[in-house]
Amino acid sequence: MRQDLPALTQLQQSRRRLIVDGIGIGLSAAAFGLVYGLAAQRAGLSPIEAVAMSVIVFAGAAQFAAIGYILGGLAWPVILVLTALLNARHLLYSAALAPWLRDVPPPRRAVMGHLLTDEAFALSIAHFTRLGRTDERGYWIAAVGATFIPWNLATLAGVLIGSEIPSPERFGLDIVFPAAMVGLAAGLITGRREIVAAIAGAVLGVGVGLLVAPSVGIVAGGVLGPAVGLAVPERAARNEPPG
Amino acid sequence: MSTEFVVLAVLMGAVTYPSRALPLLAPGIERLPAPVLTYLRLVGPAVLAAIGAVNVLVVGPGGRIGFHVGIEAAAVVACLVLTLWRGSLLLGLAVAVVAVAVARALGVA
Numbered sequence: 013m014r015q016d017l018p019a020l021t022q023l024q025q026s027r028r029r030l031i032v033d034g035i036g037i038g039l040s041a042a043a044f045g046l047v048y049g050l051a052a053q054r055a056g057l058s059p060i061e062a063v064a065m066s067v068i069v070f071a072g073a074a075q076f077a078a079i080g081y082i083l084g085g086l087a088w089p090v091i092l093v094l095t096a097l098l099n100a101r102h103l104l105y106s107a108a109l110a111p112w113l114r115d116v117p118p119p120r121r122a123v124m125g126h127l128l129t130d131e132a133f134a135l136s137i138a139h140f141t142r143l144g145r146t147d148e149r150g151y152w153i154a155a156v157g158a159t160f161i162p163w164n165l166a167t168l169a170g171v172l173i174g175s176e177i178p179s180p181e182r183f184g185l186d187i188v189f190p191a192a193m194v195g196l197a198a199g200l201i202t203g204r205r206e207i208v209a210a211i212a213g214a215v216l217g218v219g220v221g222l223l224v225a226p227s228v229g230i231v232a233g234g235v236l237g238p239a240v241g242l243a244v245p246e247r248a249a250r251n252e253p254p255g
Numbered sequence: 256m257s258t259e260f261v262v263l264a265v266l267m268g269a270v271t272y273p274s275r276a277l278p279l280l281a282p283g284i285e286r287l288p289a290p291v292l293t294y295l296r297l298v299g300p301a302v303l304a305a306i307g308a309v310n311v312l313v314v315g316p317g318g319r320i321g322f323h324v325g326i327e328a329a330a331v332v333a334c335l336v337l338t339l340w341r342g343s344l345l346l347g348l349a350v351a352v353v354a355v356a357v358a359r360a361l362g363v364a
Contacts, residue, residue: 023303031343036348061260068268078267088263096270101302107278108298114284125276126268137299184355187311187327191334191351194307195344198335200300205293213301214308221313222322229313234306238297242290 021146025220030139030150034158037131038187042162043180048075049170050177055079061209066167072130073227074098085108098227104234105133112137112146120148126202127155130189141200186210205241213237316348316364326364330354 045066057079065075073096081091105128113121135154140146168202170177180186197210213233221229278284287295311331316324333354334347341347358364 032345033344036345052338056257057260058257060256060258064261064264065267068264069271070268071271072270075268082260082263088266091263092266096274099271100274102271102342103274103278104298104302104324106275108295108302110278110281110284111287113279114356118280118294121279122276125279126272128275129277130256133299134303135280141299170340182356182359184330184352184357184359187330187334187351187355188348190307190310190327191348192344193303193310193330194331194335195338195347197303197307198339200303203296206300209297210300210304214304217305217320218312221286221319226309226313226320229309230302230305233301233309234298236307237301241297241301242294246293248306 018034022063022072022143026139026142027147027153029142029152030135031157032136034135034154035191036188037192038158038162040185040192041131041159041168043185043188044072044182045163046170046174046177048072048079050144050156050174051076051079051165051173053136053174055083057082057171059168062171063164069095070126070161070163071095071099071102101130101227101231101234102128104231105130108137109133112140113148113151115146119188123156126150127160129155130193131157131159133191134166138196138199138232141202183254203246205246206243208244209237209241211237212240214241326355326358 048066049062052065053059057065065078069075069078078091078095079096086094106125107108108126108129113124116124132155133150136151136160139150139154139247143150199208201210213236215233216236217229217233219229220232224232311325311327312323313320315321316325318328330351334344334351337347337350338344355364
């Protein structure tokens with residue numbers, strides 16, 4: 013029993029930090045969920061359609077883009093192809109989380125997959141890395157508590173009362189998402205390889221993003237950055253997925 | 256009330272779900288070679304840094320695409336420094352939001 017106390021304390025501390033970090037992410041998700049709801053309403057989507065998008069697709073960038081596609085009169089097959097490409101980065105998140113979540117029963121992993129977003133990935137991988145092991149409840153806190161609930165409640169509010177709401181950009185809330193991603197990336201750095209991978213990911217992401225498209229830049233940074241990091245000899249100790 | 260786009264939402268969810276779930280559900284992930292597992296460990300810092308950098312340096316105000324260094328980049332750096340120094344992402348985010356809001360209110364961003 014006594015031997016379990018440090019591990020329990022560490023779990024509680026890491027979960028506390030997860031929740032505090034998740035508050036910022038949740039506020040950002042709520043602010044942009046409101047704007048999405050308003051945009052959906054103005055594009056002619058009914059409340060059921062707007063909420064269905066947020067519950068079923070549950071991918072902010074793809075949903076905002078879809079509103080633009082609908083307004084632009086794009087055919088559905090084109091919308092679906094563009095959505096799949098825009099969301100291709102989730103493949104990286106899923107692959108990176110897979111070693112941590114391998115002991116979770118497959119039906120629950122299947123649900124986890126649906127709830128996997130930029131924010132859920134960032135919060136949960138930072139939490140697992142701090143702990144050095146998996147905490148399934150931590151994933152649900154990140155995916156449901158900090159992202160799914162705020163995003164969906166705010167979508168509903170936005171589509172119903174959105175015209176009353178000022179733009180989040182006016183209050184600087186648009187900076188929360190990129191700042192949170194960078195802050196959470198810093199929490200994953202435990203050695204030289206992670207530093208090099210992060211810097212390479214950022215540089216390659218910006219370069220490819222400027223040359224091709226921002227979404228392609230993010231995927232390029234996420235795919236090529238780790239390859240650059242692997243070229244660096246490892247020195248510092250780090251927390252890996254349980255082996 | 257219209258429900259036509261509920262079908263589109265289902266189809267969009269259907270094309271998104273495989274990228275989210277297939278690696279999570281793939282059997283034998285624990286048997287991957289060590290370099291692959293190390294690569295996957297490095298995906299987190301790389302992709303999150305790429306998201307942050309692209310969102311402030313490539314996507315400018317109003318969604319314009321082009322290289323852009325403004326108060327947003329400074330705010331992200333401030334958040335990063337505070338997160339590393341004080342160990343609090345929430346504090347870093349609060350400072351970043353206030354810095355951007357004040358700069359925009361003063362018309363300097």
